Amino acid sequence: MTITVPVTPVARARERLLPAYFLAGVLFGIVLTKGELASWFRIQEALRFDGLYLYQVFASALAVAIPLFWMLERRRVRSLVGEPIVIAPKPLGRGRRYVIGGTIFGLGWGVTGACPGPLFALLGAGVGVIAVLILGATAGTWVYGYLRPTLPH
Amino acid sequence: MLEWLHRPWPWYVTGPLLGLVATGLLMIGNKQLGVSGNFRHLCAAVFPRNVAFFKYDWTRSGLWNLVFAGGIVVGGFIGGALLASREPVAITARAHADLASLGVHDFTGLVPRQLFHWSALLTLKGLLLIAGGGFLIGFGTAYAGGCTSGHGITGLADLQLASLIAVVAFFAAGALASHFLLPLLLSG
Numbered sequence: 001m002t003i004t005v006p007v008t009p010v011a012r013a014r015e016r017l018l019p020a021y022f023l024a025g026v027l028f029g030i031v032l033t034k035g036e037l038a039s040w041f042r043i044q045e046a047l048r049f050d051g052l053y054l055y056q057v058f059a060s061a062l063a064v065a066i067p068l069f070w071m072l073e074r075r076r077v078r079s080l081v082g083e084p085i086v087i088a089p090k091p092l093g094r095g096r097r098y099v100i101g102g103t104i105f106g107l108g109w110g111v112t113g114a115c116p117g118p119l120f121a122l123l124g125a126g127v128g129v130i131a132v133l134i135l136g137a138t139a140g141t142w143v144y145g146y147l148r149p150t151l152p153h
Numbered sequence: 154m155l156e157w158l159h160r161p162w163p164w165y166v167t168g169p170l171l172g173l174v175a176t177g178l179l180m181i182g183n184k185q186l187g188v189s190g191n192f193r194h195l196c197a198a199v200f201p202r203n204v205a206f207f208k209y210d211w212t213r214s215g216l217w218n219l220v221f222a223g224g225i226v227v228g229g230f231i232g233g234a235l236l237a238s239r240e241p242v243a244i245t246a247r248a249h250a251d252l253a254s255l256g257v258h259d260f261t262g263l264v265p266r267q268l269f270h271w272s273a274l275l276t277l278k279g280l281l282l283i284a285g286g287g288f289l290i291g292f293g294t295a296y297a298g299g300c301t302s303g304h305g306i307t308g309l310a311d312l313q314l315a316s317l318i319a320v321v322a323f324f325a326a327g328a329l330a331s332h333f334l335l336p337l338l339l340s341g
Contacts, residue, residue: 018220020181025221028174028186029228030236033263035167038233040264041242041252047324047331050248053164058305060168061175065310068176079183087185090298090308090315098297098304098315102322105293105300109323110330111338112286113264115301116188116294117225119287124226125233127264129271129283134192136287141192143288144295145206151296 017080029121038118038125047110097153108140161238175306184217187303189294191215191222206295233263255339268339282338293323 032038035057046054071077072085079085092098109115112133114122119137122130144151175186193207194215201207241260244252249260257265273279294300297319299308304323308316 017182018217021178021184021217021221022224022227024174024178024181025224025226026228026231027170027224028221029225029230030232031162031167031170031174031228032225033229033232034162034236035164035170036161036238036242036263037167037171038229038263039242040269041244041248041260043327044252044331044335045244045248047327048248048251049328050251051245053244056164057168057171060165061171061306062310064169064172065175065306066312068172069179069310072176072179077180079180081182083183085179085183087179087307087311089311090313092315095315095318098319099322101293101295101297102304102319103293103326104289105297106323106326106328107330107334108286108289108291108293109301110327111282111334112290113331114290116191116290117300117302119290120188120191120222120225121229121233122263122269124229124231125237125263126230127269129269129273132274133283133287133290136284137189137291137294138192138195140288140291140293141189141295142196142200142204142207142291144292145193145196145204148204148206 020080028117029124032118032121033125038114038121040113043109043113043115047113093153097151100152108137158236159239161243171306172310175302175310178221182217184221185303185307187218187299187307188222188225189291189300189303190218192291193295194219237262255336257339278338297322 036042037057042053045051069087073087077085114133116137119130119134123134178184178186194211197207197209197211197215259265259267268282273283297304299316299319304316304319309320
């Protein structure tokens with residue numbers, strides 16, 4: 001399959017930014033591990049209501065991100081590529097996909113104690129068997145894609 | 154001497170940095186922090202077959218996200234191996250007792266080794282936990298269109314109702330699974 005995409009200046013700028021995304025990923029991976037968000041113990045502590053750590057992390061992350069996001073959008077700041085920063089609203093529809101999908105994901109999160117970001121961080125931390133978990137998640141996504149036309153959204 | 158580099162970070166360092174990573178991605182290239190989209194990009198790149206959900210130009214919309222995930226692996230190596238904490242995790246005494254009652258006794262590292270070990274795949278319960286848990290994560294995040302970062306950070310930071318619904322759903326289901334499914338999977 002070949003798709004010819006015209007090489008526009010924006011497309012070229014996008015490719016130049018790949019190292020920046022890589023570095024952002026490295027920083028995110030360090031935050032997930034040193035901040036123990038990739039810790040099975042910390043996730044279970046939160047989901048079993050035995051401690052506040054995860055809730056404090058989420059609350060303080062949002063306390064920082066909510067005003068910054070609001071400012072970026074309101075002041076129509078442009079990204080390094082030159083595009084205006086816009087966060088497209090997630091279509092709500094009847095909301096069923098968020099309830100059902102969120103519930104299915106939550107069941108997997110509760111038993112494994114890991115969500116997608118930490119999965120990649122744990123792989124880097126040397127927990128080899130996580131590769132099987134990532135394969136399982138990819139298979140789960142594939143089956144969702146296959147069944148998608150028949151599922152309520 | 155560099156002992157402090159190995160110490161885990163407190164919540165008031167971790168949380169704000171998380172918020173800054175999400176903001177930084179928007180400022181770099183108008184990208185929204187999210188990781189679960191990578192499972193879709195992997196499907197689109199490797200095995201799209203004739204499934205409409207995977208028929209899109211992943212090099213255009215997904216390459217940055219896959220590169221970002223590659224960065225997370227490297228960051229995980231730095232934070233979870235090179236600078237790994239040398240002490241058992243400092244969860245609350247209540248969490249410690251709670252998990253010990255489920256049979257978890259080694260609190261060092263990021264995950265209990267007894268559970269996340271290749272040999273775990275040889276038992277039905279271990280296989281269910283690892284491969285089955287992974288399947289649910291991939292199916293659910295694709296269905297909901299996001300995970301703890303995409304909905305939990307990006308969506309909530311943008312005050313989106315859809316994300317709030319997803320977050321409430323996955324916290325509730327996560328608590329149920331941890332209370333009722335996990336003990337079944339951990340019992341002898």
